[in-house]
Amino acid sequence: MTSSHVLPRLVIAAPASGHGKTTVATGLMAALSRAGHVVSGHKVGPDYIDPGYHALATGRPGRNLDPHLVGEDRLGPLLVHGALHAGPPADVAIVEGVMGLHDGQIGGDGFSSTAHVARLTQSPVVLVVDVSHASRSIAAMVQGMVGFDPHVRVVGVILNKVGSQRHGDEVCRAMEQTGVPVLGVLHRDDAVVAPSRHLGLVPAAERSDAADALDRLAHAIGRTIDLPQLMSLARSAPDLAVDAWSPPGPTAEAPRGTERPVVAVAGGRAFTFRYTETTELLASLGCDVAVFDPLEDASLPDGTRALYLGGGFPEVHAAGLSANEPLRHALREAVAAGVPTYAECAGLLYLCRSVDGAPMVGAIDAQATMTPRLTLAYRSWVSPADTLVAPAGARVTGHEFHRTTVTPGIPHEQDEGSAAWTGPQGPAGFATARLHASYLHTHWAGHPQMAERFVAAARNTPVRRSTLAPTASAASRHVEHPTRAPEVADGDRAATDPLRWHGDREVGPSLVDLAVNTYDGARPDWLEEALAAADVGSYPDPTPGEHALARRHGRRPAEVLATAGAAEAFALVAGLRPWRCPVVVHPQFTEPDVALAREGHQVRHVVSSPGSGFRLEPDRVPEEADLVVLGNPTNPTGVLHPARTIDELRRPGRLVVVDEAFMDGLAGEPQSLADAPRPGVLVVRSLTKLWSIPGVRAGYVLGDADTVAALRARQTPWSVSAAAVAAMIACSSERALAETAVRATALARNRAVLTDGLTELGVPHVDGPAPFVLARPGPGMHTRLRTAGFATRRADTFPGLDDSWLRLSVRRPDVARKLLATLRMELT
Incomplete structure (x- = not known):
């Protein structure tokens, strides 16, 4: 007879990605936990990262609900298992959705969508809506979401990224017409947003500040x-009439009293x-799960009889994984000896010879x-032969999630095995009777x-005792270094004004450049063509460039001034008025100091400290300051100040640059002030x-028309070159904006x-x-x-920093890893 389970629950959904589901769902879990509730966290879809934040918020493992991965009939049982049977019974289950509420598998008419999971689990839905770019229209959109599928019950709305009290009140009044209650209003706070990684968010386990960020988030939500x-809305969910999922017990091949095989899990x-259910299955089937850290542990767990290498980011941690030679040796020996080894995606890469040139285990003769x-993408694949985890013809569902490739490619047939899976996309992974390594993630x-x-394969494997591979001495370790170049002479430095020191003074022949802050990729063809076609035979006219920039930022042309780089802009500002109390917020780019000093001004510094994370503290700026200059993001700290914090600097008669x-x-240019006119604020930009x-010196200034006109009146005629004007036009085009997004994503990765x-390496650095x-x-x-x-x-x-700090420009992964390898040796 099917059981009935009382489980208060809510699904946290959104109209689309980017509205703040993860932030709000995780914050709710943390706030409810801190209020004394036992909370169970769940995630719609295959995502691994969000459940890590859920676990941090609730103190119990995060779990996934995905019809594609486990089938529709297992959704309710898995929800009940995770919430009521795997640990103390939860008071409430919070289920974070995926993408937009009704967005699911492409071509599947909403299959595996948040709405699909809400229907299968009969869970009420709370919408999180980013209202930063609308007001009354939000109510119309919510009304449409409510009526789209009558089987999905939307019971409340949380307004996110509200700009002001007036803005929030306007949206709330409009929402009254829908009958859907507003459960809360959240203002924008980037301090509680998880940083991005090239495949999504950074896992909670990799964020040293995750617990502190969660505390701030729980406080804000509560x-x-x-x-x-x-x-109360969660308790309105009907009882779940399903039998809880439970992992199967040991098979007949595991008689009582036999030794439990140790499965070493990376x-x-x-x-x-x-x-989470993976290790529960292994334990239920009679195994002892021993977790080891490939970054830290020099040997495999004692008694290892099988290896499970799951997913993650080995390409990001390649330097650390490569440096752990003893464990790489032990793993290579274990796989060669026939220890059953299952590897998914990251595990596959780790078993290859190398990842982006960094040596890995070498158990698979391929490079990643x-x-x-x-x-x-979601996938459905078939096993072409009997392998470690599947008989020939077995079909599995899973998903792929990676930005890597393996060379040579995965063959259909090998001398000692076959592809792990085959499907419409071709083969995916390497497989034998003892090794299964593929890109496919399965539940x-x-x-x-x-x-x-x-x-079963683990039970038939002899016990493998821990062995340590010989550790290479410091003298024998080989690290490829670039050709060396001599240090800049001390006398040269002493004779140089520190405020006039720039990154281009650091570079030299045969040096790898991590000092000059320019993108290290090739310029696009369309930009090269525009620069080559610039009319250098006529006096330059910046007007077309200013009009293009105005369109790019949604400003009036009168609010844009083209300049010969940011340096000219600072020089113009320095001479704009007889400043009585100019202030520069440091640590920061020093050109404003130089420009102000040239005009005879006595500059005051407000120096942010490492203890505050170099955050902007507006109350430390003297009230009498009539000019305040700061960077955003700030050079060299990389700190991004919230726009509303910068707004606190505005005063009548004061210019904020x-x-x-x-x-x-x-x-997405978060926190930028470029597109929205603000009285008393001048924005300096550079291409x-x-x-x-x-070498082109292309920059511009955005501000109110009167201030821009005053700056233009001081500008030297024809200071902006024809090449700079051509760059302004080209870099404001639609294809330039598309390329901007590509480059910004690459830089983040x-x-x-x-x-x-x-x-x-344990090197302190500023998160931004x-x-x-900025590293120390x-x-x-x-x-x-x-x-x-x-x-x-x-x-x-x-100002504010000493020689224990360095600023490192972001470069390609191979360059970064060479630097990290060298830094590792220098630190030891």
């Missing part, structure tokens, strides 16, 4: 959302992707490399026979960085490689989205890295 009303920061193309609760075959030279390198054209490597990283490896490292062939930007020329 203060602004009506939790009692939310719980974990740590590099291997965070596996479903990063590619610009993301593979993200073993949907295919328990895979776990049963894997455990915001240097956004690096803003176009951030996806130099993202488009790699420092490459930045993650650098910051994750610094984290592995900029295309450079210790005194003297600038000189030591230069001697090793790397040009980095010294930081002691920035």
Whole structure:
């Protein structure tokens, strides 16, 4: 007889991706937990990262609900198992949706969508709506979501990214017409947004600040959302008439009293992707699960009889994985000896000879490399032969989620085995009777026979005791260094004004450039063509460039001034008025100081501290300041200040100058003030960085028409070259905006490689989205890295920093990993 289960529950959904589902769902879980509730966290879809945040918020494992992976009939049973039977029974289950409420498998008419899971589990839905770009229209959109599918019950709305009290009140009044209650209003707060990674968000296990961020988020949610009303809506969910899922017990091949085989499961920061039910299945089938960290552990767990290498980011952690030679040796020996080995995606890459040139285990004769193309799709594949986890002809469902490729490609047939799976997309992975390594992620609760075959193979494997491979001495370790170049002479530095020191002074012949902050990719053909076609035979007219920039930012042409780079803009500002109290917020680009000093002004500094995360503190700026200059994101810290914090600096009679030279390198240009006119605010932009054209000197200023006119009156005629004007027009086009998004995504991905490597090395650094990283490896490292062939930007020329800091420009992963390998040796 089917059981009936009382389980208060809510699905947290949104009209589309990017509305803040993860932030709100995780915050609700944390706030409810802190209010004394036992909360069970769940995620619609195959995603591994969000459940990590759920686990941090609730104190119990996050779980997934995906009809494609496990079948429709297992959704309710898995929900009940996770919420009521795997640990103390939960008071409430919070289910985070995926994409838009009704968006599911392409061509599947909503299959595996959030709405599909809400229907299968009879769960009420709360919509999270980003209202930053609309007001009354939000109510119309919500009304449409409510009426689209009568079987999906939308019971409330949470308004996210509200701009002001008036804005929020306007949306709430409109929502009254829908009959759907507003459960809370959240203002924008980037301090509680998880940083992005090239495949999604950064896993909670990899964020040292995750717990603190969660505390801030729980506080914000608890203060602004009506939790009692939310719980009341959760209790309106009907009882679930399903039998709870339970993993199968040991098979007949495991007689009582036999030794439980040890399954070594890869974990740590590099291997965070596996479903909770996987280890539950292994334990239920009679195994002891022993988690090991390939970044830290020098040997496999004692008694290992099988290996499970799940998903994660080995390409990001390649330097650390490669450096652990003893474990790589032990794994290679184990696979060669026939220890049953199951590897998914990251596990596949780790078993290859190398990842982006970094040596890996070498158990598979192939190389893995990063590619610009993301593979993200549901799959249905068939096993072409009997393998470790599937008999010939077995069909499984799963998903692919990677930006890598394996060379040579995966063959259909090999001398010692076959492809792991085959499908319409071709073969996917390598497989034998003892090894299964593929790109396909599977949920073993949907295919328990895979776990049963894997455990049976483990039982038939002799116990493998821990062995340590010989550790290479420091003298014998080989790291490929670039050709070395001499250090800049001390006398040259002493004679140089620190405020006039720039990254281009760092570079030299045969040095790897991590000092100059320009994008390290090739310029697009269309930009090269525009520069080549610039009419240098006539006096330049900046007007067409200013009109193009005005269209790009939605401003009037009178609010745009083309300049010869940001440097000219600062010089114009310095001479604009007889400033009584000019203030520069530091650490920051020093050109404003130089420009103001040239005009005879005495500059005051407001220096942010590392202890505050170099955050902007408006109350520290003197009230009498009539000019305030700051960067956003700030050079060299990379900190991105919230727009509303910058707004706190505005005063009558004060000009706030915001240097956004690096803003176009951030996806979506968050917190930018360029597109919205603000009285008393002047925005300085540059095309130099993202488009790699420092020699063209193309910049511009955005502000109110009167201030821009006053700056234009001071400008030297024809200071902006014809090439700069051509660049302004070209870089404001639609194809330029599309390429901007591509480059910003690449910078974020490459930045993650650098910051994750610094984290592995224990090097403190500032967390921010900029295309450079401020790191603190210790005194003297600038000189030591230069001697090793790397040009980095010294930081002691920035007020507020000393020579223990370095600024590192974001470069391609292979360059970053060479730097990290060198830094590792220098630190030891």
